[in-house]
Amino acid sequence: MSDNPGDPFYYHDLGYRYNHSSYDAPQFTSFADFLQVSNHDYNSLARAFGLSPLSSTTPELFSPFENISHVKQETAGGGNEGFNNSIGEDGGNGHNNSNQVNIPGNSSISSSSGEGVAEEESSKGKKEAAQGEDGGESSSKKQNKLKKQGEKKQREPRVAFMTKSEVDHLEDGYRWRKYGQKAVKNSPYPRSYYRCTTQKCAVKKRVERSFQDPTIVITTYEGQHNHPIPATLRGNAAGIFGHHHHSMMLAPPQPSIVPRSFPPPEFMSSYIMNINQVGVSATTSTPDYPQGRSSAQQQQFHDDYGLLQDMLPSVLFKQEE
DNA sequence: CGCTTTTGACCGGCGC
DNA sequence: GCGCCGGTCAAAAGCG
Numbered sequence: 572m573s574d575n576p577g578d579p580f581y582y583h584d585l586g587y588r589y590n591h592s593s594y595d596a597p598q599f600t601s602f603a604d605f606l607q608v609s610n611h612d613y614n615s616l617a618r619a620f621g622l623s624p625l626s627s628t629t630p631e632l633f634s635p636f637e638n639i640s641h642v643k644q645e646t647a648g649g650g651n652e653g654f655n656n657s658i659g660e661d662g663g664n665g666h667n668n669s670n671q672v673n674i675p676g677n678s679s680i681s682s683s684s685g686e687g688v689a690e691e692e693s694s695k696g697k698k699e700a701a702q703g704e705d706g707g708e709s710s711s712k713k714q715n716k717l718k719k720q721g722e723k724k725q726r727e728p729r730v731a732f733m734t735k736s737e738v739d740h741l742e743d744g745y746r747w748r749k750y751g752q753k754a755v756k757n758s759p760y761p762r763s764y765y766r767c768t769t770q771k772c773a774v775k776k777r778v779e780r781s782f783q784d785p786t787i788v789i790t791t792y793e794g795q796h797n798h799p800i801p802a803t804l805r806g807n808a809a810g811i812f813g814h815h816h817h818s819m820m821l822a823p824p825q826p827s828i829v830p831r832s833f834p835p836p837e838f839m840s841s842y843i844m845n846i847n848q849v850g851v852s853a854t855t856s857t858p859d860y861p862q863g864r865s866s867a868q869q870q871q872f873h874d875d876y877g878l879l880q881d882m883l884p885s886v887l888f889k890q891e892e
Numbered sequence: 893c894g895c896t897t898t899t900g901a902c903c904g905g906c907g908c
Numbered sequence: 909g910c911g912c913c914g915g916t917c918a919a920a921a922g923c924g
Contacts (some may be wrong), residue, residue, distance in 0.1 A: 749897055751916055764915070770897090777915090 731791040739763065739778050739788050744800040747776065758782030769798050 734741060740763070747765035755762050762779035774794040781787040 748895085750918090752898075753914065753916095756913085762914090766916095 663669050668892060728795070729791055729793045731789060734788050735782070735786050736788045737786075739780060740765070741788065741790055742780075745769070745774070745796060746801050753780065755779055760785070767796060769796070769801065772798055 624802065648817045740747070745879050746768040747762055748768045751764035754763075756782075758779070760780035760782060762777055765776045765778065767774040772794075774796050776793060777788050779791060790824050
C-alpha cells in the first residue's frame, strides 16, 4: 500500500481488505452493539478507539494516541482520492489479511505494511494540509489561533471504520449535527462532516461512501467525547448499549446518496471491515505534548488493545503520525 | 419554536 | 502570488 513513502497517510494505508463473500452481515443498532460488548467493555474499547467512554471520566486526559496526521489527498491534479481510491487499491492487492492489529506505541502485532507506513509518514511530517481548526472547542470563530511553541497543528486521534451499510450515518449513540458536506473528488458520493452536539464536546466525524464499493461506508471519528452518551435519542443509551435488539430507532438517518433502498430498521446493518487507528504515539516527536501519559494509562492502553484483539480479530489498527 | 440540514462562501495550507 | 483542495462557517431553509 504505501508504495509512496512520501505519502502522508492515506486511507488506503488501512490495508483495507475483506472478503465479500465470507461475511455474513449481522445487524447492529449501534457501535457498541456491533462490537457486542457490555457497557463496561465498551469503555475500554472506547478508550482504545479514542472514543469516549460511557461513563463520565476525565476529559482530555486519555488519549491513547496522539498526534494525528490528517488524511490528505494528493493535491497534484487530484490523483489520489483518499479512501476511495485506496480502497480499490488495497482491496485489490490486499496483502494484508484482515486479522492483524498494530498497536500504537508498540510494535506490532502485524508486520504488515501498515506499520511501515505509519513510520514513514510520521517521519514525513507532512501535516494535515487541509486542516481547519483542530479540536479547539471554540468552534465559533475561524481558526487563527496559534499553537503553543513549536507544536504544529495536531489533530485529535482519529479512527476510521469501514462498514458495510446502507445508510451513511451510522448510529453510535451520540448526537451529531452535520456542518458540512463536500464532494469527494473522483467519487460520486459526497463526504459529510458532523460534530457532536454536546456543547463541550469537540468530537467530529466524517462520513463518506466508498466510491469503489458503494456498499461500504467510511466513518472517521476525530477526538474523544468528554461526556456520556446522551440518554435521549429515542430509547436511551441503555437501549442502545445495553443489549437486546434494536427494534425502535424510528427513521433511519436517511440513506442520502445511496440510491438503493432497504428495510428501514436495519440501518445499522453492518459488519466491520476494518478499523483504522490514526493516532500515534507522538511522545517522541512532540516533546511538549500537553498530555503526558502515566504508566497507568499506558497500561490501560495496552489492556484495551488486548481486549480488542480478543474481541475484534478482524480489526486492523494503524497508527500514523 | 428549537433544532437540524443545506449549501455556497470562506479559510488556510500547499504546490506550482 | 495564484489556484486548488479539504475542511469549516453561517445564513437560510427544512422539519417535527
